[in-house]
Amino acid sequence: MPSRPSHYPFSAIVGCDAEPLDDLGLALVLASVSPEIGGVLVRGEKGTAKSTAVRALASLLPPVRVHRGDRFSTDPDDPAQESPDGPFGTGVPVEARPVRLVELPVGATEDRVLGSLHLEQALTHGKVSYEPGLLARAHRGLLYVDEVNLLHDHLVDLLLDAAATGRATVERDGFSVEHAARFLLIGTMNPEEGELRPQLLDRFGLTVEVAAPADPAARVEVVRRRMAYDADPAAFAERYRAAEEALAARIARARAGLGRVLLSEAALLKIAQVCAAYEVDGLRADIVTARTAVAHAAWAGRTSVTSADIRRAALLALPHRRRRNPFDAPGIDEEILDRILGGEDPPPDPPPPGPDGGPADDGGDGGSGPADPADTGPEPGESPGTAEDGPAPGTPDGPGPAEPEASHGADPDPATPAEPDARAPAPAPGAAPVGAAAPYRTRKLTVRGTGEGADGRRSRATGTRGRRVGAAPPGPGTGSSLHLVETVRAAALRPRDGGRLRLHPRDLRVAVREGQETNLVLFCVDASGSMAARKRMTEVKTAILSLLLDAYRRRDKVGLVTFRGRAAELVLPPTRSVDIAAARLDGLPAGGRTPLAEGLLEAARVLRRERLRDPRTRPLLVVVTDGRATGGPGAVGRAFGAADHVAGLGVTTVVVDGESGPLRLGLAADLARRLGADHLPVSEVSAEGLGAAVKERAA
Structure with missing residues (x-):
């Protein structure tokens, strides 16, 4: 196989250079062996060889046969595939070409992805001609999306349609074209920059988490190889030529042996038990896990699926499918997997029935011997003891070790008391953060007027x-x-x-x-003592968490400014990363004085900075406060001056009045008038009321 010094060799990547392959190398190889798995999503911090591994993969795949001049790469051996450039007669030669690696930029237009009218032909000759897009070029190849989590929603929709149907349809500008679009989708992303839409996330068959190695020796080896490659790419590629050829040959053998791998009924049952135990949505997880297990068996040179194949398949196919919302951490509990699989291979399918309807004679004792050992053990999830004997000692359902006798005189561990002390003093106000309740689905929030921001859904x-x-x-x-x-x-x-x-x-x-x-929703939250009531802060946090979840679905940015004590703080810079946002929100404390002016001025600084970064992004400012400005003489005047400053920015604002009690001063209403904002009374400050308030259409 000819060397490709322009790409770093796959077998030179630390982790992909020895058996067994690491998760990244194995996921890419298995998806190449069986493209029906559905692609690979690689999540990890920057500088972890994600893009390097993907670009090196294409050189390992066997070439594809195409008609010469066919821009759509249809398979000459598949009569069901018709090319818009066809029909091709017997005189058109068939040639082999390398598999293409097509990169989809996050800023690509819809015309570039689907194809468009050939402008030169239309304007010069008055002829309607179709120019194929990236999906046509990626057919029977690899489609790579770097930073896939930043992909615009309209491109995500196109990928979802193509992944679901295997075809791309273009209806525009006086022409209609349909062509095959089957490709291996590979995406890489840094979770710190935001999460992926659930619909596209589920379309990736496998997902892997990558991180830089912690072992200093491994890090040294990575640096040594990279410097050697940069100094002389051709010589470096030649050094790994034999390893690359062996790896390519093994992938080809695994592809050829894929149809000979037996997936028994017992193995299918194990896969179903695993997917059901993790409570994944739908049945795509079962299908992908089964296909991955078969591919892993073929890669290992086996002709039947074993428990080891199922385990490896589950670890790659299930972590991203068991996340109920973006606040859930990815990953799966391997103890559940071990308990179900039990370390034993699934038994083979029973032999075909004999002439009398019973099992065929296999030379055994006619069924009078002991039962199958696989049937004598406990069911998945069952304790080793029998139902009559009760759970075995030491199991979660059985009696634990005896409690220590009171006469021993040992004091209980103060760090792990059996019951909380009801007489213990309550924590000081603001000392312990108040948590949020479960987020809820919110109504759509829009900003007045018509903007020119990035494509979104708001x-x-x-x-x-x-x-x-x-x-x-x-x-x-x-x-x-x-x-x-x-x-x-x-x-x-x-x-x-x-x-x-x-x-x-x-x-x-x-x-x-x-x-x-898309928009920026910036919260400016009063976390002072007057707002520190546990129920009130729980409702506020829940509403913010719910809006953050809604912003994740709509590709918005969300920021959080809080003010308490003597200053304001930007707790959450504008971000689309819901994992980081949820963690910051969960640790938000409350208590102290109310520096309202500082909070408004900090919000104004954030809005000005974001406007410089992206002038097209329109913000919505949500101020949650009772309007009581404390912190020394002139605090109220400073607050109104800050409100006039914010009003001059022309930002759509909502003030949620947190004042309660029979005596109300109406300070939040005065603040809203200064800001030119909508004012919402305290009766609407609840988990549902606040969520509805901040999502009302700004007038």
Whole structure:
């Protein structure tokens, strides 16, 4: 196999250079052996060879046969696949070419992914011609998306459709094209930059978590190899040529032996028990685990699936499917897996029935001997003891070790008391953070007006996606989809030298579309003593957590500013990473004075900074307070001055009034008038009320 010095060799990656392969190498290899598994998602911190491993994988795959000149790479041996460039007669030669690795940029347009009208043919010759996109190029190859969690929603929808149907359909600009689009989808992401949409997450067959090695010797080896590759890529690739050829040959053998691997009924039952024990949604997990187990058996050179194959398959196929929401940590409890599999291989399927309807004679004792050893052990999850004997001692259901006698005189461990002391003093106000309740589904929040932010699923905006509402010359805020009718109309309205219509670059018009954008929801939360009541803070935290979950689904940013004591703090910088956000919110304390002015000014600084970073992102500011500004003389005046400053930013704001009791000063209402914000009374400050309040359409 010819060397490819432009790519780092797969077998030179630490972890992929020895048997057994690490999780990253094994997941990529198994998905290559059986593409029906559904692709691989690689999660990990930056600098962990995620992209290097993916780019090196393509050189290990066997070449594909295509018709010469076929831009859609249809299989000549599959009559069901029809190419838009066809039909191809017997005179068109068939050739073998390497598997393509197609990279999908996160900023790609829909036209680039699906294909579009060939502008040169349309404008020069007046001919409607289709230019294939990235999905056509990736057919029978690898489609790689780096930072897949940052992919725009409209591109995610396209990938979901193609992954589900294996085809791409284009209906636009006067032409209709449908072609096959079956590819091995590989995505890499850094969880710190945000999570992946659940629909796309479930489409990845396998997922792996990667991290930099902790062993200093392994880190030294990584650096040594990388420096050697950078110094002389060709010589480095030649050093690993034999290992690359052996690995490619093993992948080819595993592919060829895939159909000979036996997946017994007992193995299928074990897989079903594992998936049911982890309470995964749907049946895709069962199918993917079964396919992965078969691929692992073929990779190991076996002809039947064993418990080891099922275990490895479950560890790769289930962690990302058991997450009920993005706040759940990925991973699975391996003790459950060990208890179900029991370390024993599934028994083979029973022999076919004999002539009399009973089992065929296999030379045994006719069934008079002892039962199958697999049937004498406990059922999965059952204790070793029998039902009559009761649970075995020391098991979770059985009696534990005897309690120590009181006469021993040993004092109980103060760190682990059996019962909490009801007479113990309560913690000081603000000392212990108040937790949030379970998040709930929220209504949609929109910001007034029409923006030009990034494609999302929240507020109205003009951009590259949505319904077509007009046409304009190409420029910022417009899409790349040609509006052919308006282009011809602009050329017709321009004075002409002769009777023939000629198109000039200034006549070009592109479609203006109205869709939806993402937004920044910034909370400015009063965490002072007047707001420190446990129930109130629980409701506030629950509402923020729920909005964070909603923002995750809609691809929004969420930030959190709190003020208490003498200062304000940006507890959560604007982010899409729900894992980090949930952790910061859970540890939020309450108590002390109310520096309202400092909180508003800190929120204003965050909004100005985010506006500089991305002027198109429109924010919504939610201030949760009772309006009582304390902290010295002039605190109220400073708070109103800060409110005037925030109002000058032109940000849509909602003030949630946390004042309670029979005597109400109405300070939050005055603050809302200063801010030009909506004011919501305390009766709506509840888990449901606050969630509804901050998601009302801003007037």
